[in-house]
Amino acid sequence: MAIPAGPWLEYEGGTLARQQVGLWRDGLRRLRRNRLALAAVVYLGLLACVCVVSLFWTPYNPNLVGACPTYALPGTPGHPLGCDDLGRDLISRLMVGSQVSLAVGLITAAIVVVLGVSVGLLIGYVRGVVDAAFALVINVFYGVPPLMIAIVLYVLLGPGLINIIIAIAASSWMDMARLVRGQTMSIREREFIEAARAGGARTGKILFGHIFPNALGPIIVQTTYVVPAAILTSAFFSFLGFGVPAPQADWGGMASEGFSPLLAGFDPYILLWPAIALSVTLLAFNFFGDGLRDAFDPRQRR
């Protein structure tokens, strides 16, 4: 049967598909529509500015004992948030404390992404024995509580930021690995992967050039959940005393310092400020994460 051809068939020049759906442009467009996420972005931007400023300037030296009267209440001239039991300026300490929180959150997230994505891509693509072996490793890691790792590292290496980061990363990379593994297993069956193999692409190229970009949405979303979880866990460690060494201000440690004055009935604000900062930051990250999930993860798109 001859199939007729002719100029009347050439209607195909126009673009029938919806306009460009590049990951970033599309995601940002959706994010902009989400007011809560937008507010979260604004807050996090401010927090980042405060963090950077505090590296160079704070109203007072945050570790200077006796900078102001002990237990000065909020509103004391020159000390808007008041002072703690050692007479240290609380707003200065709160500013500096953001450094620890953001550092822990972001560095942990970076480690989790690198480790989780690499492992997930590998076991999702290779499957078989490697997959089964890593499933075992992952389950073992799930069984180890982060606090235990933190305590062991504290005992072995002494207090330090690195220990906290290692402890948290070691207990949160598995979710990322599992997520990426699942994504990889589904993406590797798609035809464009076969097309890439037919074109002679090597495994590395397929993993990072073809599978990874297609799994990027869920990875970004998962990352935004790792950050607040890491911040909360690190604050918790500091509260328990396994955190950063003493004079360094961080929100968990400040909350801990404010705990006994609160019980003694002196000054609830010492505990209140870091608690508020922590809560608002966690909320902001979570709203931001939700916004990103709506923007990037098509399966959960409303």
Added chain:
Amino acid sequence: MVDNTAPANPAGDEPSVAAAPAEDRPLLQVENVVKHFPIKRGIFFKRQIGSVQAVEGVSLEVRRGETLGLVGETGCGKSTLARCITRLHPLTSGRVIFDGVDISRLSARQLRTHRRRMQMIFQDPFGSLNPRRRVGSIIGDPLAIHGVADGGERKRQVQELMEVVGLNPEHYNRFPSEFSGGQRQRIGVARALALRPSLIVCDEPVSALDVSVQAQIINLLEDLQGEFNLTYVFIAHDLAVVEHVSDRVAVMYLGKIVEMGETAELFGSPRHPYTAALLSASMVADPEKARSSHRVVLYGDVPSPINPPSGCRFHTRCPKAQPICSVEEPPLRVQAGDAVGHVTACHFPVAPGEQLVGTPPAISAAATAFAAASPDIGEEGRA
């Protein structure tokens, strides 16, 4: 080209293959290719509990410059065979000899040099293009991987290819989602062409497309065949398309080739009952003709490739089946009165002009009972 054979045939177990003059030699020889997909249970201690026998001993040859059509129902192993030919699947056994080189046992590294000359066009124009890559890199990737061209030269070559397949070269930086189905398939064609292959395996390249766009892509493929001296293995389930494009046609049923021959001859006088049924099921545009044409209705369903029927695999549905069919497997051979290239695997081939009667298979009591229990089955038939 003969030099290529030396490193890839270290055992020298088939000197006759390499010795044939390059021009007369078939471009592609498929010998007894078997592909089983194991069905496994367990995680650490996997045991095989069965296998899907997707391709079961297929042999065929494709000559330079011709188009071999491969037809059969969904699930008969056409696409698996295509992926075995291009070594996207490892073979269970058998050999694939491409231009004198046995590529069925080559390592990934050795294979890469041969992949350049053997490309594939995929069925799904949406699934076969990475949605996160721009057209320029989709088409240009093979050039980069094989170190053919870099930078500005690569861009120039890609845009040239885009022009050849009828795309606007200015759309170099667009994403696949910005194109229609037909345009996407053109991108797939350009990608397959990029390395100037000799053989292109087209795995149902038009079945996902609109009928009018199908014609464009088929015409494009035909034009390119002349222009670039291409050889096609063309897989389809649309018989009209296959008849239009193919020089020769092979009909597959449940992992085996049941009939193979020149297109006109096979379509004119099919010898295998399955081919006859398949052809009678194809649409005829002329209603007068359609009313007068005889329709062979097959009963039952395609049996499971996990546990295929004994003997001739078609015997459970064949209107001509005799007891021997379930016992002895008929070889693929030239039947009396046929041309040399026309082979049929059947004990009781259809005589020219014979009308097959669409009755339930003679020897399958179960199938008879099944058909009796549900009289409407087979009305629509399958093609």
